[in-house]
Amino acid sequence: MSIAPSPQRPASRREWLLSDRPQSRAQARLGRAYMTWLRFSSNRLAVLGLLIIVALVLIAIFADVLSPHDPVIGNLAGARLLPPGAQGYLLGTDDQGRDILSRLLHGSRLTLFVIVLVAVIAAPVGLLVGTVSGYVGGWVDAVLMRITDIFLAFPKLVLALAFVAALGPGIENAILAIAITSWPPYARIARAETLTVRNSDYIAAVRLMGASPFRIVLRHVMPMCMSSLIVRVTLDMAGIILTAAGLSFLGLGAQPPLPEWGAMIASGRRFILDQWWVATMPGIAILIVSLGFNLLGDGLRDALDPRESGQ
Template sequence: MTAQSQSLRDWLLSERPQSRRQARLGRAYVIWRQFSANRLAVFGLVIILALIVVAALANLIATHDPYIGNLTHARLLAPGTDGYLLGTDDQGRDIFSRLVFGSRITLLVVVLVAIIAAPIGLVVGTVSGYAGGWVDAVLMRITDIFLAFPKLVLALALVAALGPGIENAILAIAVTSWPPYARIARAETLTFRRSDYIAAVKLMGASPARIVFLHIVPLCLSSLIVRVTLDMAGIILTAAGLGFLGLGAQPPMPEWGAMIADGRRFILDQWWVAAMPGFAILIVSLGFNLLGDGLRDALDPKEAGQ
């Protein structure tokens, strides 16, 4: 380690930071050091980064048109035949190219669900925990109603009411995903609201809305980020389940769950048609789980100081 890098490390790990910027960078460095020490978590991060790269460069990575196949000579070709890396489906479409473009749909689903569901759960949970009384009772009973139904069953009911399509599937998954986030945010808020830090903010004349959104919400973010990351695998499986049942992305969109549904008729003889998208779902779900476990350990304040 060079003297310059050692000096930078000492500056980041200083117990008496001279500015907020130094304190934030030091905290980020400690979190990264905790995270990078977990090799499985780094492996999960690599998987997710690979998913993002594949989705961004799908036009360059795909070897064939994902929507139009060769109905004359290329039906149900085995992997590695005639330049088809993972084989073809019953429509003669290249499975590899469909998986590559399907990564965009998967990434779109998890990002939009997180953007919609996480803020809703965060706001409901923090407001409920800080306000208490009848506000807490009403909001938590609504949350309990959503939690009483299995996520996939409730999503199926919502999509059936709204109509099939990827947009309605995303909305249905988001509506069924926010209650756990509300529960976590409420539990965190109940811990923070009687702290000396919040009492000092009250004495300074801050309004309840300012306290909730500027002081309590940031304290709940780390736990929420971990839970959202761990839930990504479940979101992918729910989206794949809706696609498998024909209620998610509609043909000819290369959604992984719909690809498994198309290949179930050939599972005994042409196994690759259903196995390849299933393997893709497995790998991406594993990546999110490993990443979530690593973030949980890195963002845990009891672990960060070790």
């Protein structure tokens, strides 16, 4: 004897995720994440940007396997400044006889290294400063925002150049300098989000329950700022890549023989008229990765927009 299915049981996992009456907190979170993914995946350019970033990560992971030649040691005797396709060098060689393709593949690791560390350092600092400033208010808000204004008054690249000049050249100091100059916009965004929610009913309810200001900021205010912060960090990745490349181009970032894309452009600018591929190939790599982050950031901005959550 067969048992008829319950009429209240969802017909599919999709209906369970899209249910307007979730039975648990986990179901509500999964449903919200699924709806965000549906909005994101409907944007083809955003999906293209995601594919570019996924490809960058995979290339960085498997650079040793994908590289046909050594990225540091070249062949000065017989492979100097070869054009693309000559003698098995798909993208040509540089003035040291090194394979440009192999250097680009290994340079993706440095690019991800810079991006991840800058995001890990700058985003939490900006989030903390912005939420504390917006929630506490008063003289704390005034002091923190004036410090933020001081950093925002200088162009990011000029300020990064000043910090690197003081700290000394090197990829680690370049990352630290970029992180120091990247947090103020995140603080501004977090403060604006905090000002919109600090007087809301649910914050007042949590305060009446006896929660400390530290717990309110950490557990209830900061999560409300994460969507805007994630979008801004993603959109800023292209600028971070260009700043790191600019520092390396000026000799203040990654030092030879590291295969950093900006340093590769700097070493190839002497041959730009005759051996154009030496500087052009890393420039194209920077263009593609920057475009990928911009497309991904635009897609995340549309998908995470709270005004779209009801659609």
